[in-house]
Amino acid sequence: xIVAICFVAxxxxxxxxxxxxxxxxxxxxxxxxxxxxxxxxxxxxxxGLNIFPFLAMPFFILAGEIMNDIGITSRLVKLAQVLxxxxxxxxxxxxxLASVFFAGLTGSATADAAAFGRTLVPAMVKEGYxxxxxxxxTAAGSIIGPTIPPSGLMVVYGSxxxxxxxxxxxxxxxxxxxxxxxxxxxxxxxxxxxxxxxxMRGASPREIWDTxxxxxxxxxxxxxxxxxxxxxxxxxxxxASIAVxxxxxxxxxxxxxxxxxxxxxMLVRTARIMGVIFVIIAFAGILGWWMSFERIPQLxxxxxxxxxxxxxxxxxxxxxxxxxxxxxxxxxAILIILAPVLVPLTEQVGLEPIHAGIIFVLALNxxxxxxxxxxxxxxxxxxxxxxxxxxxxxxxxxxIAEIAILFAFAFWEDAALWLPRLLGYAQ
Amino acid sequence: xxxxxxxxxxxxxxxxxxxxxxxMLALVLDVWLGVVDxxxxxxxxxxxEVLARYLMIWAAMLAVSSGVARRxxxxxxxxxxxxxxxxxxxxxxxxxxxxLALFLYVxxxxxxxxxxxxxxxxxxxxxxxAPFYAAIPVAAFLSSLQLVLVLVRDMGTHIDNxxxxxxxxxxxx
Numbered sequence: 001x002i003v004a005i006c007f008v009a010x011x012x013x014x015x016x017x018x019x020x021x022x023x024x025x026x027x028x029x030x031x032x033x034x035x036x037x038x039x040x041x042x043x044x045x046x047x048g049l050n051i052f053p054f055l056a057m058p059f060f061i062l063a064g065e066i067m068n069d070i071g072i073t074s075r076l077v078k079l080a081q082v083l084x085x086x087x088x089x090x091x092x093x094x095x096x097l098a099s100v101f102f103a104g105l106t107g108s109a110t111a112d113a114a115a116f117g118r119t120l121v122p123a124m125v126k127e128g129y130x131x132x133x134x135x136x137x138t139a140a141g142s143i144i145g146p147t148i149p150p151s152g153l154m155v156v157y158g159s160x161x162x163x164x165x166x167x168x169x170x171x172x173x174x175x176x177x178x179x180x181x182x183x184x185x186x187x188x189x190x191x192x193x194x195x196x197x198x199x200m201r202g203a204s205p206r207e208i209w210d211t212x213x214x215x216x217x218x219x220x221x222x223x224x225x226x227x228x229x230x231x232x233x234x235x236x237x238x239x240a241s242i243a244v245x246x247x248x249x250x251x252x253x254x255x256x257x258x259x260x261x262x263x264x265x266m267l268v269r270t271a272r273i274m275g276v277i278f279v280i281i282a283f284a285g286i287l288g289w290w291m292s293f294e295r296i297p298q299l300x301x302x303x304x305x306x307x308x309x310x311x312x313x314x315x316x317x318x319x320x321x322x323x324x325x326x327x328x329x330x331x332x333a334i335l336i337i338l339a340p341v342l343v344p345l346t347e348q349v350g351l352e353p354i355h356a357g358i359i360f361v362l363a364l365n366x367x368x369x370x371x372x373x374x375x376x377x378x379x380x381x382x383x384x385x386x387x388x389x390x391x392x393x394x395x396x397x398x399x400i401a402e403i404a405i406l407f408a409f410a411f412w413e414d415a416a417l418w419l420p421r422l423l424g425y426a427q
Numbered sequence: 428x429x430x431x432x433x434x435x436x437x438x439x440x441x442x443x444x445x446x447x448x449x450x451m452l453a454l455v456l457d458v459w460l461g462v463v464d465x466x467x468x469x470x471x472x473x474x475x476e477v478l479a480r481y482l483m484i485w486a487a488m489l490a491v492s493s494g495v496a497r498r499x500x501x502x503x504x505x506x507x508x509x510x511x512x513x514x515x516x517x518x519x520x521x522x523x524x525x526x527l528a529l530f531l532y533v534x535x536x537x538x539x540x541x542x543x544x545x546x547x548x549x550x551x552x553x554x555x556x557a558p559f560y561a562a563i564p565v566a567a568f569l570s571s572l573q574l575v576l577v578l579v580r581d582m583g584t585h586i587d588n589x590x591x592x593x594x595x596x597x598x599x600x
Contacts, residue, residue: 014507014586015522016500022529042533042540042563049484052476055458058451058483238465241458267451268444268493274483275490276499282488330501375501 003028003290017333018279025286032293041286048285049278052237053159058274059240060150063221064106065266066247070257072218073115076101079215082203084184089196091124092137092187099141100180101215103148104222109368113142113376117383128197132390135380139391140183140398142376143365148176150225150243153361155236156281156335161343163353165236166229167425171358173226174419175409182401190397217250230423277332284336297341304345311349315410318342319363323403326367330375335364354426355416362406369395429580436576440496443489443569450486454479474551481549481559488566495573498585507586516583523578530571537564 007024011017025044029037080098087093095116102112116138124134146153149169158165187196203211225243228234234242251258291297304317321342325334339360346356368376371392381388409416420426461475494500507515541564544556581590 010522010525011503012506013518013522014502014504015526016502018500019526019529020502022533023525026529026532038532039536039539042537042560043543045533046484046540046560046563049487050480052480055454055479055483058454058486059458062451062455234462237458238462241455241462244455245459264448267448271444271447271451271486271490272493272497272499274487275492275494276501278487279491279494279500282491328503328505 002031003287011329016279017330018276018283021280021287021333021337022283025283025288025290028287028290028294032290040289044285044289045282046285048288049282051159053155053165053235054281056150056155056165056236056240057152057277058270059237059244060107060152060155061273062266062270063240063243063247064108064111065270066244066251066258066263067105067218067221068111068115069262069266070247070251070255072105073102073119075211075215076218077120079211079219082208082211086202087188088191088198089129089187089194091120091127091129092134092196093184095120095124095134095137096141096144096180096184096187099144100148100176101219103145103176104150104225105218107146107150107152109142109145109365110375110379112145113138113379114383116142117380121380121384130194130394131384131386132394133194135384135386135391136394136398137183137187139369139374139376139380139395140186140402141180143368143402144176144179146365146368147172147179147362149173149229150236150240151361152277153331153335153364154357156277156332157339157357157360160336161339161353161357163357164425166232167354167420167423168357168361169226169236170230170420170423170425171354171416172361174415175358175362175405178405178409179402182405183398186397186401217254221246232423280330280333281336284333287337288340291340297344300341301344301348305348309349311351312411314345314349315351315359316407318345319359319406319410322360322363323367323370326364327370327374331364331367334367335360352413352417352426354420355413358416359406359410362409366399366402366406369399432576432579436496436573436580439569439573439576440493443493447486447489447493450482450489454482454486457482477550481551481562484559485562485566488562489569491566492569492573495570496577498577498581498590504586512587515586519581519583519586520578523574523581523583527571527574527578530567530574533567534564534571537567540564 003024006027007020010020010023026041029041077094077098080094080101084090084093084097099112106112117135121131121134121138125131149172151169151172154168154172155165157163158168221243224246225239228239228242229236248258304314308314322334322338325338343356368374371377371388377388377391380386380391417426457475457479461479464470464472464475507518510518541557541561544560547556548554549556549559
């Protein structure tokens with residue numbers, strides 16, 4: 001109890017979440033046996049990080065950094081625009097479709113939100129969209145990034161819970177595409193109410209072809225990553241390292257925009273992002289050890305199952321918990337703290353590990369855009385200067401639609417596991 | 428005094444970031460070597476995978492201190508912003524002090540941990556594990572140092588006046 005109080009108090013008082021996890025873990029060690037357990041802290045930190053699949057993360061981040069830097073963004077946006085720009089609210093549809101193209105490059109919702117917040121949102125405002133609506137569309141589309149592989153969150157989940165990362169990647173493809181389609185439906189339905197600009201001139205087949213050809217280098221990246229991993233040819237880490245090599249090749253020899261200085265900046269930024277994520281994972285090593293010593297996951301599982309052992313009720317409780325906690329906490333931290341606690345529950349009700357994983361990832365991705373601390377909302381508000389609460393209001397129809405998709409995939413196992421089963425990752 | 432600590436923090440961070448960039452580059456080259464070996468040369472080298480893990484840990488842990496210097500580590504600000512300005516500053520200074528205590532704890536016990544690696548050998552040319560384990564105390568020491576410097580630099584004002592408020596712009600440019 002004292003550990004939980006300590007953690008909540010520290011987080012409320014503004015301590016970075018990773019540090020709060022560490023201090024709560026140390027309080028747990030002291031609570032267990034005075035100072036005698038303190039010496040195990042550093043080894044738990046080291047062992048918590050010494051996991052090979054984690055290596056995929058810096059490479060995916062670096063590949064995304066390079067692709068963003070060398071001007072892939074504008075080509076992908078243009079491709080999306082010639083494909084769907086002809087409809088009413090064309091740029092809103094473009095935003096959504098470009099999120100799908102981007103998803104195969106970055107795997108980070110905040111990176112997508114930041115890039116589009118700087119490029120597409122001003123373009124939409126210039127064309128007559130309300131800025132809060134443009135931000136809402138961008139936020140709604142940004143979560144497609146970490147849903148369609150590669151996804152940093154899936155790498156962390158798979159590494160920590162011993163679930164096939166390739167299987168999780170496969171499971172993310174369909175929900176990501178469905179989110180895109182449903183959100184485009186929401187845009188179309190709300191088109192008149194939001195007074196979205198009418199259709200632009202439709203692109204000619206020749207224009208579409210030319211744009212497609214000029215985007216091929218960018219579109220090849222997801223094919224390399226997904227084809228290699230899902231085809232069982234390479235591991236996620238190897239695919240990620242090949243993606244970096246490919247992005248460097250394009251930047252140096254094809255676009256010729258990559259410089260040593262800019263590459264240095266990308267290496268540092270990648271490490272900084274890693275530092276922010278890894279400090280949470282590192283200190284969670286201490287807290288996690290204390291939790292398993294005290295049998296916290298088992299106690300929580302018994303308590304929840306005492307309420308109901310119905311499979312659907314348990315799934316709903318887990319989703320509800322993830323969405324509520326996700327409103328106030330960083331999603332990597334939630335994953336690291338709650339996955340070991342909640343996954344035993346999913347096992348008890350017979351949920352396939354990859355299915356449980358995709359439920360976790362989808363729920364946490366959605367919480368990236370729930371107020372008050374949804375990271376995508378925060379990034380968009382910072383980049384565009386739009387008020388967070390105004391974006392939140394316009395986001396509501398998209399949020400409801402995405403939560404409905406989450407429940408659909410959570411309750412409909414055949415849909416959630418269609419691709420993993422097809423590729424032999426699930427039974 | 429504040430200008431001096433700000434400059435000191437920035438200088439240390441510049442050096443740390445240069446080391447981190449070098450480690451990241453080494454990590455990229457090492458993993459590429461592993462891939463080329465596995466699919467082309469078939470030397471079956473046992474060490475690229477192990478070395479990659481240790482390089483990743485060193486790079487990421489050193490980058491923690493960079494995050495401290497730039498106040499990049501994510502925290503919840505909604506509640507603290509409700510508090511009166513003076514109380515907010517006091518609470519944030521206390522949070523910095525508690526974080527400092529945490530990193531000093533890790534640095535102190537981390538030294539013992541690194542020493543425990545000395546008689547053990549990694550799968551990298553029989554090297555001792557001590558230099559790899561040392562990532563923990565070294566990173567914790569650097570983070571402690573940066574925490575002291577940014578504590579003096581910001582004095583609990585970092586949420587009201589983020590020291591790197593332009594960093595998002597910079598990251599995106």
